[in-house]
Amino acid sequence: MKALVYDGVETLTYRDMPDPVASSDHELIRIEAVGICGSDMHAYLGHDDRRPAPLILGHEAAGIIVGGAQDGKRVTINPLVTCNSCTACRSGRENLCAKRQIISMPPREGAFAQFVAMPVANLVEVPADVPLSKAALAEPLAVSWHGARLAVAALHPDDPRRALIIGGGAIGLAAALALRAMGVGEITITEPNAKRRGFLRDHCGENIVETTDASFSIVIDAVGYATTREAASARVAPGGVIVHIGLGEDRGGIDVRRLTLQEITFIGTYTYTAQDFRDTAAAIFDGRLGPLDWCRHMPLGEGADAFAALRQGTVAEPKIILIPEH
Amino acid sequence: MKALVYDGVETLTYRDMPDPVASSDHELIRIEAVGICGSDMHAYLGHDDRRPAPLILGHEAAGIIVGGAQDGKRVTINPLVTCNSCTACRSGRENLCAKRQIISMPPREGAFAQFVAMPVANLVEVPADVPLSKAALAEPLAVSWHGARLAVAALHPDDPRRALIIGGGAIGLAAALALRAMGVGEITITEPNAKRRGFLRDHCGENIVETTDASFSIVIDAVGYATTREAASARVAPGGVIVHIGLGEDRGGIDVRRLTLQEITFIGTYTYTAQDFRDTAAAIFDGRLGPLDWCRHMPLGEGADAFAALRQGTVAEPKIILIPEH
Numbered sequence: 001m002k003a004l005v006y007d008g009v010e011t012l013t014y015r016d017m018p019d020p021v022a023s024s025d026h027e028l029i030r031i032e033a034v035g036i037c038g039s040d041m042h043a044y045l046g047h048d049d050r051r052p053a054p055l056i057l058g059h060e061a062a063g064i065i066v067g068g069a070q071d072g073k074r075v076t077i078n079p080l081v082t083c084n085s086c087t088a089c090r091s092g093r094e095n096l097c098a099k100r101q102i103i104s105m106p107p108r109e110g111a112f113a114q115f116v117a118m119p120v121a122n123l124v125e126v127p128a129d130v131p132l133s134k135a136a137l138a139e140p141l142a143v144s145w146h147g148a149r150l151a152v153a154a155l156h157p158d159d160p161r162r163a164l165i166i167g168g169g170a171i172g173l174a175a176a177l178a179l180r181a182m183g184v185g186e187i188t189i190t191e192p193n194a195k196r197r198g199f200l201r202d203h204c205g206e207n208i209v210e211t212t213d214a215s216f217s218i219v220i221d222a223v224g225y226a227t228t229r230e231a232a233s234a235r236v237a238p239g240g241v242i243v244h245i246g247l248g249e250d251r252g253g254i255d256v257r258r259l260t261l262q263e264i265t266f267i268g269t270y271t272y273t274a275q276d277f278r279d280t281a282a283a284i285f286d287g288r289l290g291p292l293d294w295c296r297h298m299p300l301g302e303g304a305d306a307f308a309a310l311r312q313g314t315v316a317e318p319k320i321i322l323i324p325e326h
Numbered sequence: 327m328k329a330l331v332y333d334g335v336e337t338l339t340y341r342d343m344p345d346p347v348a349s350s351d352h353e354l355i356r357i358e359a360v361g362i363c364g365s366d367m368h369a370y371l372g373h374d375d376r377r378p379a380p381l382i383l384g385h386e387a388a389g390i391i392v393g394g395a396q397d398g399k400r401v402t403i404n405p406l407v408t409c410n411s412c413t414a415c416r417s418g419r420e421n422l423c424a425k426r427q428i429i430s431m432p433p434r435e436g437a438f439a440q441f442v443a444m445p446v447a448n449l450v451e452v453p454a455d456v457p458l459s460k461a462a463l464a465e466p467l468a469v470s471w472h473g474a475r476l477a478v479a480a481l482h483p484d485d486p487r488r489a490l491i492i493g494g495g496a497i498g499l500a501a502a503l504a505l506r507a508m509g510v511g512e513i514t515i516t517e518p519n520a521k522r523r524g525f526l527r528d529h530c531g532e533n534i535v536e537t538t539d540a541s542f543s544i545v546i547d548a549v550g551y552a553t554t555r556e557a558a559s560a561r562v563a564p565g566g567v568i569v570h571i572g573l574g575e576d577r578g579g580i581d582v583r584r585l586t587l588q589e590i591t592f593i594g595t596y597t598y599t600a601q602d603f604r605d606t607a608a609a610i611f612d613g614r615l616g617p618l619d620w621c622r623h624m625p626l627g628e629g630a631d632a633f634a635a636l637r638q639g640t641v642a643e644p645k646i647i648l649i650p651e652h
Contacts, residue, residue, distance in 0.1 A: 088565065091484035096564040096589060154480075154591075158417035229582065238422040239414065250583035256555065257576040259594035263422060265480075266592040268585035 003113035004303035004322070008053045009046035010311075012304040017056065020109070020117035027120055028066045029077065033136040034111045035060035035295070036306060036320045038169060039247065040104070044307050050105050058112035058322070059104040062126060062135040066115070075123040076135040077111070078142075078277040079103040084121070095146075095271045102271075112303060114324045121274075124281045133321050134284065134292050137174075140319070141289060142280040143245060144174035144222070146272035151218045151243040152182050154265050162186045164216035164235050168193070168200050168208055170319040171245055172222035176206055177289045178280075179218070188212055190231070199316035204294055222246060229253030238262040245269055300324040329439035330629035330648070334379045335372035336637075338630040343382065346435070346443035353446055354392045355403065359462040360437045361386035361621070362632060362646045364495060365573065366430070370633050376431050384438035384648070385430040388452060388461040392441070401449040402461040403437070404468075404603045405429040410447070421472075421597045428597075438629060440650045447600075450607045459647050460610065460618050463500075466645070467615060468606040469571060470500035470548070472598035477544045477569040478508050480591050488512045490542035490561050494522050494534055496645040497571055498548035499620065502532055504606075505544070507614045514538055516557070525642035530620055548572060555579030564588040571595055626650040 003017040022028040037060055043051035051057065059079035065071055082089050082097035089097050103118070104110030126135040155161070161184040165172045168191030176187045189208040191197050200206040211231075217240040219232045224246020232242045233255035242264060259266060272280070283289050296317040298306050306320045329343040348354040363386055369377035377383065385405035391397055408415050408423035415423050429444070430436030452461040481487070487510040491498045494517030502513045515534040517523050526532040537557075543566040545558045550572020558568045559581035568590060585592060598606070609615050622643040624632050632646045 087484065091482065093482070093484075093565055093589075098564070156417065156419070158413065158419075224582075224586065238424070239419055244582065244586055247583060247586055251581065252578075254580050254582065255577065256550075256570065256580065256594070257573065259592070260550065260570055260573055261596050262594070263419075263596050264594050266585070266594075268582070268588070268590050268592075270587050270589050 001114040002324070003056045004300055006043060006051070006053050006055050006057050010044060012044065012307055014301045014303060017113065020115050022067055022117060025119055026117040027068060027070065027123065029063040029075065029116050029118055030066050030326060031061050031063040031111050031114060031116060031324050033062050033133040033321050033323055034058045034300070035136050035140060036310065036322065037140060038171070041307065041310060042247070052106070055104070055106065056109040056113050057104045058110035059102055060136055060139040061111035061116065062132040065123070074126040074132060076126055076138040076281055077116070077118055078122040078124065078274065079139060080271055081108065081119060081122060092273055092275060094274050112300060112322060114326060124278060127285050130285055133295065133297060133323070135281070136321060137292055137295070137319070138277060138281045138284060140170045141174045141178070141284060142272040142277045144171050145178040145280040145283070146276040147220055147243045147245050147269045148175055148178035148182055149276065150267050150269055151220060151241050152184065154241045154267060155217060156239055159217040159239060162216050163218040163220065164212065165189045165220045165222055166228045166231055167191060167222035167246070168196050168318060169222065173200060173204065173206065173294065173318050175220045175222055181283055181288045184218065188214070188216070193313055195314070195316045196318065199294070200318070216240065218243070220245065224248035226251070226253030230255065233258055236264050240264055242266045243269055295319040295321045297321050297323055327440040328650070329382045330626055332369060332377070332379050332381050332383050336370060338370065338633055340627045340629060343439065346441050348393055348443060351445055352443040353394060353396065353449065355389040355401065355442050355444055356392050356652060357387050357389040357437050357440060357442060357650050359388050359459040359647050359649055360384045361462050361466060362636065362648065363466060364497070367633065367636060368573070378432070381430070381432065382435040382439050383430045384436035385428055386462055386465040387437035387442065388458040388464070391449070400452040400458060402452055402464040402607055403442070403444055404448040404450065404600065405437070405465060406597055407434065407445060407448060418599055418601060420600050438626060438648060440652060450604060453611050456611055459621065459623060459649070461607070462647060463618055463621070463645070464603065464607045464610060466496045467500045467504070467610060468598040468603045470497050471504040471606040471609070472602040473546055473569045473571050473595045474501055474504035474508055475602065476593050476595055477546060477567050478510065480567045480593060481543060482565055485543040485565060488542050489544040489546065490538065491515045491546045491548055492554045492557055493517060493548035493572070494519070494526050494644060495548065498546070499526060499530065499532065499644045501546045501548055503615045507609055510544065514540070514542070519639055521640070521642045522644065525620070526644070542566065544569070546571065550574035552577070552579030556581065559584055562590050566590055568592045569595055621645040621647045623647050623649055
């Protein structure tokens with residue numbers, strides 16, 4: 001098959017790779033749409049030790065089952081493969097499974113490819129009227145859905161449902177959509193890139209600004225750098241909640257003194273549970289997350305150009321979806 | 327009256343100060359027992375900008391009402407004075423009141439003195455059979471009770487009730503007592519001071535070690551330095567909770583990457599609510615927090631020696647209670 005292979009720092013090659021194969025518990029999926037995640041960009045820049053070259057990146061995918069009893073079924077893929085037997089898995093927190101794997105990280109190749117093999121349990125059927133390019137958003141939307149759910153659960157019931165989201169990329173925008181679906185009415189997004197701000201304001205109707213001095217009971221850091229944690233620490237209201245999604249920088253930025261004196265809860269979040277993924281897919285399918293019309297589509301064969309454009313900050317849309325040719 | 331006055335860095339003077347006065351909403355209390363807190367030590371070392379010299383420190387006090395309708399009533403003092411009308415106060419989170427004051431911080435003098443004036447609402451009556459030197463522990467015990475309550479509330483219901491407490495001072499020991507009263511059966515305390523470790527092991531029966539490599543669903547940082555947050559970040563189990571009580575250092579030590587990838591909740595906590603204070607006092611009075619026989623008693627007039635001994639690390643007991651002479 002053809003795949004977009006990460007062959008070294010800032011080097012992606014569209015080339016032949018071995019076909020994945022179905023097995024007793026893995027279906028073969030023909031990929032029809034696969035999104036580029038910030039973590040793919042980290043790997044591309046050589047910043048992720050967990051993703052050494054050569055490797056097929058990509059973990060936000062939807063496609064069609066090829067062969068077997070379910071041949072032709074349209075599915076979106078939960079890329080997190082877990083043991084389903086440990087305490088974490090059995091308590092519905094598969095994202096904490098010590099044996100968790102994710103496609104695009106060894107030993108599993110990713111979905112910037114024509115095909116991928118996945119466990120049956122990781123596949124969610126997509127209704128006929130939902131495009132697979134939209135269904136491929138289930139993964140990033142589930143990340144934000146999970147974070148939003150934890151934020152709302154940790155919020156004191158007497159606090160206003162007033163949220164700041166730091167970062168207007170796909171995770172930030174998706175956090176706004178998820179919070180809104182969960183009844184948070186007042187949402188502000190901050191984003192430094194003017195092009196991106198314009199798109200989210202004009203095309204998505206979001207309340208997006210460069211910076212703010214206001215105070216918010218919920219702050220979602222959808223970036224994860226020391227500077228964004230600094231902003232989160234400063235902008236969260238006393239008694240409020242910071243949900244931290246990104247993995248930009250490992251350390252720094254948290255104002256521990258303020259968190260302590262103002263009794264702030266800081267929640268690190270990683271991916272989603274299997275139930276979050278299914279709930280997010282359902283919310284995509286029934287329209288609760290809006291039209292989801294904020295992606296740029298490009299052929300998988302032009303993936304290297306897509307990464308370069310993202311790197312240059314010239315992409316207004318918060319998400320690029322790559323479309324393999326078959 | 328006589329008071330132990332913080333007159334400058336590492337300088338405490340037992341000298342005359344103006345008598346506080348009762349008013350329409352303040353009772354005059356004759357102090358019978360007042361504990362030394364880690365925050366008093368910070369102030370004494372000149373590390374707390376909120377407590378400039380000259381100032382009477384001390385906020386862990388119990389005594390007897392003098393004058394008025396309640397003359398002679400034995401009380402323990404909630405030192406946190408709040409507005410009782412803002413959103414935080416009305417939602418039972420008085421510790422988040424933006425107008426909160428605490429005795430020992432301007433404009434309120436502290437309780438290392440023969441007398442203090444306090445709002446009636448801050449006084450909790452002490453039963454006749456409970457010594458006031460024990461009732462004076464309500465404040466530090468309430469700090470830990472509050473932190474323990476938040477930890478247990480944030481713990482996932484499927485997680486084991488297994489706690490690590492970093493720091494074997496009064497707050498750490500009190501956190502062990504509070505967690506135990508709340509049904510947490512397995513508790514380990516880490517403490518670097520061998521003298522303190524010996525006392526907590528031999529006299530209090532605690533499971534106390536210098537360090538540990540084990541993993542805990544609850545970690546309470548009862549110290550608040552970068553190194554203790556580093557330890558908390560490393561020792562908390564995936565999906566677990568860190569409760570941060572101390573104000574040792576303002577920044578550093580949090581392993582944000584691990585908190586994110588392992589979905590850790592970090593809760594900053596400050597003091598206690600009015601209900602926590604009353605609940606803690608009730609738990610002291612009915613014996614749920616144990617014999618509370620781990621304090622060294624010294625005359626208030628020897629307060630300077632007490633601070634010097636604490637500074638030198640030669641005090642095995644986790645708390646010194648100063649007893650004013652009358």
